[in-house]
Amino acid sequence: MLIGVIADDFTGASDIAVTLSKGLTGEGGLRTTQYLGVPQHPATPDVEAGVIALKSRSIPAADAVEQSLAACEWLLDQGCTQIIFKYCSTFDSTAEGNIGPVLDALTTRLQAKQVIVCPAFPTMGRTVYQGNLFVHDRPLNESGMEHHPITPMKDADIRRVLAQQAVTPVGHIAWQHVTQGSEPLRQQFASDAEVKLVVVDALSDHDLTIIGIAAAGLPLISGGSGIAQALPHNFIKAGLAQGGSQEQPAVDGLSAILVGSCSGATRSQIEAHQQHSAVLALDIQQVMQNNITADDIVQFILDHQADCPLVYSSGDPLSVKKAQEQYGQQRISQRLDQLFGDAARKLVYEAGIRRLVVGGGETSGAVVSALNLGSLQVGNEIDPGVPALFSHSDQPLALALKSGNFGRRDFFRHALSTFGGDNHLDKIE
Template sequence: MLIGVIADDFTGGSDIANTLAKGVAPEGGLITAQYAGVPTGKAEAGIEAGVISLKSRSAPVEEAVAQSLAALEWLSEQGCEQIIFKYCSTFDSTDDGNIGPVSEALARALDCRGVVVCPAFPTAGRTVYQGHLFVFDRLLSESGMQNHPLTPMTDSDLRRVLGAQTDENVGHVAHPIVTAGALDVRNALSAMSERFAVVDAISDAALLTISDAVDGAALVTGGSGIALGLPRNFIRSGRAQGGNVQFTPASGPEAILAGSCSGATRGQVDYHAARHPALAIDVPGVMNGTVTAADFTEFLISHQGNAPLIYSSGTPDEVSAVQKTFGREATSAKLDALFADTAKDLIARGYRRIVVAGGETSGAVAQAICETLKVDDMRIGPEIDPGVPILSLNNASVLVALKSGNFGTTDFFEKALRMMETDV
């Protein structure tokens, strides 16, 4: 294994796994596997990039750090030459972490300075300029992320956000240095006394420049875009072969589970519900135990073949009202557990195509499916929309798509199920 990724949630893990598997033309990408947590055994021979997906984004800081260091230990044992700490392209974190504390722990473990910090993903509208994170033409703090129910982002200055979460100073590699080329970026990083450096990136070309600059770096941090050019570093040096993603389509029963409250997911839910059977989750019923996973399974089975959807995606006001009544953490944990139980039931009943929306929901569902099928890894298939691939489990008998809340076109759910049946 050449590249090892520590992702702080499952959709983010799928996102960067997709980037590594796809690579850039003409070289292509790496043979990539995604893991549901830290594996207990060795990686399968031939895997060139391994992505360990944790549920550490909103975990207590100490727990997130411990999980990430355990992932680093396993990846190092597999021979990884470069480690990437992958977080969301909207830098999702609380005032205490976990991006800063985890980055700091990994950098100290690997004895690194001038570590790149770059959540940019221009294809999805996330760019970094003058050290500030933008979502399309809006500062992060004005993009809607300030209303996130778990990790509200009210500051777009990445240096300030990261600096508040760590004991380390944070430097900056500005846009003019990036446009000057990889050598200038490399020299700027090498000359830094600071542990971390926020690096501007407003285009894919900038990300490729950064990739060239960090060839050989032990640690890189960022969104999935930071990995855009990393595979070709290994392919050009002859340490990896490169090529195209391998994929075997599958048909069979289908289900869509949406637990994200993002604006993009709400739009996708509205679009899909107008055309297919859809069940809005009665959250108070879930919390008092009158709504169970059996109710969800019954609905999905009764509408098999019609792309049925179950969702808990509410508006910010609706989510706030529920959280005030039942508590934020308690509500999230209860819903995730219910989605996980539903997924286990579906797999046991022979379901082969499952689409999931929402980072926390995806983590719960992915772990449940892997446990049910008794597998550790998910192989990366073709890209449905930017940042969202099809994942194959259990020798491709089960296909899954894990979508971050803000990703995907309006018709994403239909498209995902259709592509799973198609030899693309």
């Protein structure tokens, strides 16, 4: 294994896994496997990039550090010479958040000097300029992320947010320096002896390619998935990997779509899907009073197989806020995670679902944790940042784990179409 990734949620892990798998256009990437939690056994010899998906974004910082260090040790044992700490391209980390403490711990463990901090993902409109994170044309704290129910982002200046969390000093490399090219940037990393976390500006995929090539040999890198797009090139150029692409299997069978995101993009995708398909909205009041069970979700899914069934708990910001005021955000999240996890387990292991699409980072984490799949093969990219994933079991399962803000408007239909087999797509044209 050449590159190891520690991802703080499951959708983010899928995002960077497909980035490493496809590499630069025309060159190909690395043979990539996604692990659901820290593995208990060694990786198979053919794996060139291993991505460990944790559910550590919003847990106590000490727990996040412990899990991340355990993941780091396993990756080092597999032979990794470069570690990436992957977090969301909208940073998703308040002043009390986990990104800084985890970076402190990994920096110390790996004896890293200059550690890149770059959450940019230009394909999805996330860019970093003068140390500030933008979503399209708006600063992060004016993009809607300031209303996030778990990690509201009140400051777009990544340097300032990180300095509140981390002990390691925070530096900055401006876009004007990035555009000078990979070699001057590499020399800048090599010449600065001070240990620090360096927020690096990036406005385009070309900027990320420059940064990635300059990062060759750095033991620790951090950022969104975009930071990884040129990293396979470094190993291919060094003769340590051959590049190319992997074949993906076709999976036929019953399908289900489970959605727990409240983002505007997800709500639009649900609206598009329900125009031609079966959709069940979960009422939070009924959920919290235990009047809706996993068996109810399973029955709806099975009864509507001909209509690409989707079950969701998403809602507009006002209704979400009212529910949180009544029951508390943590109680609602825990109950929904349990409900979706139980439903997914019954759907796959009892009802025979073979194709499963999940919307929302927290919901994806709950579902894959409940399924206990161990590891997943990374397939083709469905939409930017969202790959098709396949279990290694005798009864193959095709998965798509979508972050809330990702995906085209007809994402759910499109995701099913990438799995192969009979998708009943004639019902939703």
